[in-house]
Amino acid sequence: MLCRFQQILAFGGKRLRRHQSLSTRCGGPLIAYERLVTDGLIQRDPVQLSVMARFERLYDELRFDDKAQEPKGEESTLASLKRFFGGTDTADTIKVPRGLYVHGSTGSGKTFCMDLFYEQVEQSKQRIHFHEFMLSIHRRLHELKNMNATENPLTAVAHQVLSQGRLLCLDEMQVTDIADALIIKNVFQALFEAGCIVVATSNRPPSELYYNGLQRQLFEPFIPLLEKYCQVVSLENEFMTDYRLVKGAGETARVYFIESCDHARDEFLDCKERLLADPELSDRLVLRTRDSGREVHVPRADLACRAGYFTFDQLCGSALGAADYLAIAQALHVVFVDGVPIMDLNDLDRARRFITLLDALYDNDCVVVIYAATEPEFLFVADKKNNTFSEKARDDKTKKARDEAFAFDRAVSRLAEMGSVEYLTHARENRPPLAIDILKAPDLDVDQLFQSLDVDNSGNLDTDELAALLADVSELRRGHRNVPDEEVQIAMTLLDTNGDGFVDLEELRHYVLNSPKGKDALFRDAIPQNHDR
Incomplete structure (x- = not known):
């Protein structure tokens, strides 16, 4: 017998995952939204349509306003802004498009609307969960402090963020950590002054962020700053529907x-x-x-x-x-x-x-x-x-x-x-594969990779050499060399069967040739679908 929580998902319909390709680029977020309605993939929602109209306006500003275009050649984003606008890089001077802050109840479609907009935008952009974004800010500030950098650390961090995409889309903005609350105003002040365009989703209007938080008076100046640079849009209505519950997967x-x-x-x-x-x-x-x-x-x-x-x-x-x-x-x-x-x-x-x-x-x-x-x-x-x-x-x-x-x-x-x-x-x-998963590919010459990275001819790879091997494999199959420390750590644990802190060629060969049952098969066996409703 199914329990109540399992039964609540038994409604028909097809749900769109937020990372699923919502549509091809087809002329703007409003057109993309209507196409999904026409194809029967979503229901037309008047509140969502109103929000999509705001996204459409921002989309047009990003396309047609010269001040929002990407820099040419190797010129940095900040340098190009200074060159075009008299040497100043403040948002007040260059009049960059105003961003959006979209708030609403759970399941109202905030992330869906933002992702649909994001997919249509062709300009320099980045999308990240707010928690992960703030962690990256703390990490960058910590690194700059250790480097004894002479530049204002917040300005330097703003430049780093901007170099990854001038349009910054933040999902699920919420402030619960006092460490975030204490720096958030200055961080976003630096971003806005550098010309960053912020789009954010949240369950709360700006005035309710960090509500009842410790030393909230230090956080409160962030609220008018956010409202100045981002138009606040609500997805609330009296008959709000949680589409993640109604449009269930059928089983x-x-x-x-x-x-x-x-x-x-x-x-x-x-x-x-x-x-x-x-x-x-x-x-x-x-x-x-x-x-x-x-x-x-x-x-x-x-x-x-x-x-x-x-x-x-x-x-x-x-x-x-x-x-x-x-x-x-x-x-x-x-x-x-x-x-x-x-x-x-x-x-x-x-x-x-x-x-x-x-x-x-x-x-x-x-x-x-x-x-x-x-x-x-x-x-x-x-x-x-x-x-x-x-x-x-x-x-x-x-x-x-x-x-x-x-x-x-x-x-x-x-x-x-x-x-x-x-x-x-x-x-x-x-789910993207780990770099070590790619080692199992039949066309990889593991012996050649090992020998090329065993730079001291010791017959063993230490942690740094293993990281270099995984970076080579990642570049070959994933198109980048970014292998986080967690992946290197996982690989060392899997490969170093004798626990000596090194990986020799035999250990590497043994892993490639004798790897256990694949995780996909294990996943299917361990987590079966419910057909006995």
Whole structure:
């Protein structure tokens, strides 16, 4: 028998994943939207149409305003702006197009609208989740501090961001970390003055960002700055529909197990053991965050199929944050979370971490398999709609509980989407391979690669030499040499079978010729579709 959460997804219809190609470039976001309506892929929504009209205007400004064009040749973005506009690089002087800040309830279509716009834009652009963006800002500032750079670090960081794309699209802007709150105004001031055009989505209007946060008075100057450079647009209406729930995938997969359901525990453990049963492959794993190199411990992991197991307390009961969860999401493909409890007013920190964890897993196309005390919509028992439900409603702690419940709505909707067969199929087919996975390609000459990188002729590759090998393989098959430390770490763990800290040619050959059952087959076996409805 299906539990209630599985039944809520049993509606027909085809859902569009946010990373799925929404359309080919066809003359602007409004035309693209109407084409999707005509093709029967989405329903026409008057509120979304109104928002798409704002995106259409910005699209036109980016196309036809000379001040928004990309620089020619090797000239940097900032240099070209200074040359064309009298040596100043402030947005007030060069009158760059005003960005957009789109807010609305969970599932209202914020990300869908922004992604449709983003796909049509041909100018210099970048899209990133807000959590990941702020982590990159902290990392860059830290690096500049260590370099003792003479340039204003915020100006330098703004130049770095701008070089990656003048149009900056930020998904899910929310501020919960005081470290972000303290620097966000100055960071965005530098970006706006450098000519950056920001488009952001959020569950909150600007005035409600970082609501009840510590030292919020230091954050508040960011609000008028954001409203000055970004037009604020709402996707709210009285009859708001969560399209991620209504336009279900037609069937669900067994990735959310509820304690009260018959055989749920056995099914969860069976699913876990299919991926993590081999004691030779399953072991502890230590990852490192990109910002500070902090260690993140995975109590049980099988790197051959990129699966990891945690209890809820291991993930959300200690002081982990967005950087830790991002390291997990980028290293693992399947994440098991065991024992998610019902959270009340005493569990606000754990609830916040759980929400941040789901954000990281969702944005990196991870599969999350959960064993929980109840359905997602009942995991957090706080009534955000009732401002006077008890005398405690006037104290700070209860206001924070209602604030967290608002964010939890997004998590519930995401869990719904992540439980659909369409999401899981997309995750399996579109998750980019690790560089070490590419070593299994039959046309690669592993011996030649090894010999070319064994620069000291020691017969062993150390960590730096292995990183160079993986970078070569990545460039050959993925078109870039960017191999994060997590990938190198995973590769060393898989290849170094004798644990001496080096990889010899025989270890490399053994991995290539005797690699275990592929993760796709394991994925299909361990997480079957539900046909017994």
